[in-house]
Amino acid sequence: MAKTEERVKRSRRPTIRDVSQLAGVSRMTVSRVISDPDLVLPATRQKVASAIADLGYVPDRAAGSLASRKTGFIALMLPTLTNANFAAVAHGLTEVLREANYQLLIAYTEYDMAEEERQLRNLLARRPEAIVLTGATHSNAASKLLLSADVPILEIADLPSRPIGHVIGFSNQEVGRTAARYLIDKGFTRIGAVGATVEGEVLDHRGEERMRGFEDELRYAGLPTDAVVRHGKAPLSYDHGAAAIGVLLDKAPDCEAVFAVSDLSAVGVLMECQRRGISVPDQLSVIGFGDFEIGRIINPPLTTIHVDFNGLGQRTGKTIVELLKRGVSSETGRVDVGLSIIERKSVKT
Amino acid sequence: MAKTEERVKRSRRPTIRDVSQLAGVSRMTVSRVISDPDLVLPATRQKVASAIADLGYVPDRAAGSLASRKTGFIALMLPTLTNANFAAVAHGLTEVLREANYQLLIAYTEYDMAEEERQLRNLLARRPEAIVLTGATHSNAASKLLLSADVPILEIADLPSRPIGHVIGFSNQEVGRTAARYLIDKGFTRIGAVGATVEGEVLDHRGEERMRGFEDELRYAGLPTDAVVRHGKAPLSYDHGAAAIGVLLDKAPDCEAVFAVSDLSAVGVLMECQRRGISVPDQLSVIGFGDFEIGRIINPPLTTIHVDFNGLGQRTGKTIVELLKRGVSSETGRVDVGLSIIERKSVKT
DNA sequence: CGCCCTCATGTTAACGGTCCCATAGATTTG
DNA sequence: CAAATCTATGGGACCGTTAACATGAGGGCG
Known part of the structure; x- marks a missing residue:
């Protein structure tokens, strides 16, 4: 009994x-x-x-996972969720993974490398079947953890020279170079840029890459780089642009054209110019990056560099599904999704 | 051997x-x-x-979860991630839950109720220790699933009359009423609004509540509601506002003031007005909802209704931690985080 | 000095599924 | 028509961890 x-x-x-x-x-x-x-x-x-x-x-999937050794989790590590483009990546990724019955595990780091490591450890304990990382700069400990995880690793939204896994992205340096070339070709000679500072643990590697590419190209053309301003810290936003353009104009009042590492900053620049009575593009030309929706709607519409982030997410999803279907494959692919200039009205022609 | x-x-x-x-x-x-x-x-x-x-x-947390019957997962269901305010909720929530070592499981529904149910089933299979839902309208099947889940349920960003769990939010109807009262008090009599349509499976309940509250208050004041326009579908965005204000002005060219159910739409309205040479606020006053960052930066700065979404997320997180610490408690709390008007320059005084 | 506590560690049995192989009946095949 | 194959289902071990209880060594105390 x-x-x-x-x-x-x-x-x-x-x-x-x-x-x-x-x-x-x-x-x-x-x-x-x-x-x-x-x-x-x-x-x-x-x-x-x-x-x-x-x-x-x-x-109960926990029990199922244990028995089948398949969790159905895909890990995604982002700098922040409060950025439409990263959200778009998550979105595209989900669309594809939903079909294949995978669940996204999202972690974000606030651009902080120590936090990245902590988050990574948490994610790994959930035994994701693949790991997606934004950007290609990781701490040593993080890299070691990743390597020993023995699941596909995908580095996206960047094009690292020494990748540790599959790469689906674009070159942030090339973004900077393209912006610079575009402005130089338009005949500007007094050219600046606004981005975030690079001090401390909290920093935006990808943004900094864009800044470097931009500076390189200016130098290559024999132009000065003193109007390239690093101000405030990531995540960048409208306020950042408004503040940074102030700093820039103090330093280089004769500046004719400026590149903002993010459209968010670019919009801030535009608005601050309106306030100061500086006419865009007549007195100052502005080019951004990211092709955020606001840039299309604002006056003047923002010239910017476009990357298909949603598509990037989808593509990443498809790659993962493919990879997991046909078992472990350690050949690491490398896909450059490219970028394009969207010419609107914020640069003088 | x-x-x-x-x-x-x-x-x-x-x-x-x-x-x-x-x-x-x-x-x-x-x-x-x-x-x-x-x-x-x-x-x-x-x-x-x-x-x-x-x-x-x-x-391996899957094994640990199985043995300890604690997964460390908190489920969060959002309409979409591509909305700064929802992202802010997720953000605030994470901040708090990180400390207590919980992992957020995010799902989003694209404002689609069928999808909500599917997602919910997926989430439940992961045995979350609490479930956070945005908005209070769920299908019958979804409600049943939720009830039988036997974990705390938190409904946020709304103030349902018949809640199925804890409530931390604000009244979307009150948002609409507040906006209407504000415009009425300013002396406007020809007042309109722009929001999304309500047909089909895909719809924004919370936005619609704001519209209703707005209409109610107009009626209460004896004003006509014919300039309240429902156009396009959720998620709302800049383009929505630009398109919707066109529809509204066709219908009611004499409209003096307009409420947009989202700042995103409101910004679209502002920009479209700039393009059409309609001066805001001299010819048309605009009030939005959500206090998105862009509203502060735009010209003229947008008058709007503010809700502290990040704080709402934090508060939700704290409630969850509290709830889980002291075991099951079925008394359902109800917290109204309130709202406030941010007066800027888009409404004529 | 025996007794009872406390503290640090070990033993055992779950937790809730799925993998792998076995089995019995139905169906094909030479 | 016996043997081989296929189909639908079942039995038991096992996945990696932790809850609950057991154990044994040391310490304080009357």
Whole structure:
């Protein structure tokens, strides 16, 4: 009178065992109805399905993960969620992964490398089947953790020279260079830029790459780089641009054209110029990066460098699905999704 | 020569067993070093710690969850991630939950109720210890699932009349009413609004509540509601506002003041007005909702209704931590975080 | 000096699924 | 028509961890 009849336990969540008993089949059959119904006779399937419905059974993926060694998690590490382009990446990624029944595990680092490491450790404990990282700069410890994780690693939104996994991205340096070339070709000679500072633990590597590319190209053209201003810290936003352009104009009042490492900053620049009565593009030309929606709507519409972030997310998702379908493949792909200039009205022609 | 000595298995991930053998202690001791180090003698702790480091051991939370019946997951369901205010909620929530070592599981529905149900089922299979929902309108099946989940449910960013769990939010109707009252008090009599349509499965309940509150207040004041325009579908954005104000002005060219259910739309309205040479606020006053950063930076700065979304997220996080600490408590709290008008320059005084 | 505590650690049995193999009946095949 | 193959289902071990209880060594105390 012990063992068997302790159904007295008041209302825990139903398990697969409860379902199997109610349906009069084995646990394994229930499991099959859930994960691959075609293996089960329609009549049996029906019995099981109604037992599931009656009990309100919801399978426990933690138990399933443990047994099958597949968690269905994909880890995504972002600098921040409060940036439309990163959100777009997450969005595109989800779209694709949803279909394949993967669940995204999102962590964000606030551009802080120590935090990245902590977050990574947390994520790894969940045994993701693939790991997606934004940007290519990681601490040593982080790299070691990643390497020993033994799952596909995807580095996106960058084009690192020494990647540790698959790469799907674009060159942030090239973004900077393209912006510079564009302005130089328009005939400007007094050219500046605004970005974030690079001190401390909290920094925006990808933005800094864009700044460097920009400076390189100015130098290459024999132009001065003294109007390239690093001000405030990531994440960049409208206020950043408004403040930074002030600093820039103090330093170089004769500046004719400016590159902002983010459209958000660029919009801040535009608004500050309106306030100061500086006409864009007549007195100052502005080019941004990111092609945020606001740039299209603002007056004057913002000339910017576009990258298809949503598509980048989708592409990453497809790669992951592909990779996981055909087992481990350690050949590391490298995809450059490229970039394009969107010419609008904020640069004088 | 069987059983014991099959360490030949080439390099699976190390388990707690490997660590315990290397450190010469039991598995339980390793477990304690990880989850509550104070229970273990410093010397032992040290041995274990270095075994962990040597092997690069990372615990498997799926196994841990199964055994301890605690997953450390908190589920968050949002309409979309591409909205700064929802992102801010996620942000505030994470800040708090990080400390307490919970991992956020984010799902988004694209304002689609069928999708909400699917997502909910996925989330539930992960056994979250609490579930956070935005908005208070759910399908019947979803409500049933939620109720039987037997974990705290928090409904946020709304103030439902018949809540199914804890509520931390504000009244979206009150937002609409407040906006209307503000414009009425300013002496306007020809007042309109722009929001999204309400047809089909995909809709923005919370936005619609704001519209209703607005209409109610107009009616209460004896004013016509024919300039309240529902156009396009959620998620709202800049383009929405630009398009919707066109529709509104066709219908009611004499409109003096307009409420946009989202700042994003409001900014679109402002920009479209600039393009059409309509002076804001001289010819048309505009008030928005959400206090998005862009509204502060734009010219003229946007008058809007502010809700502290980041704080709302934090508060939600704290409530969850509190709730989980002191075991199940089924008393359902109700917190109104309130709202405030931010007067800037887009409404004529 | 025996007794009882406390503290550090070990032992055992779950947790809720799925993998792998076995089995019995139905169906094909030479 | 016996053997081989296929189909639908079942049985048991196992995934990696922790809860709960057991154990044994040391310390304080009357």
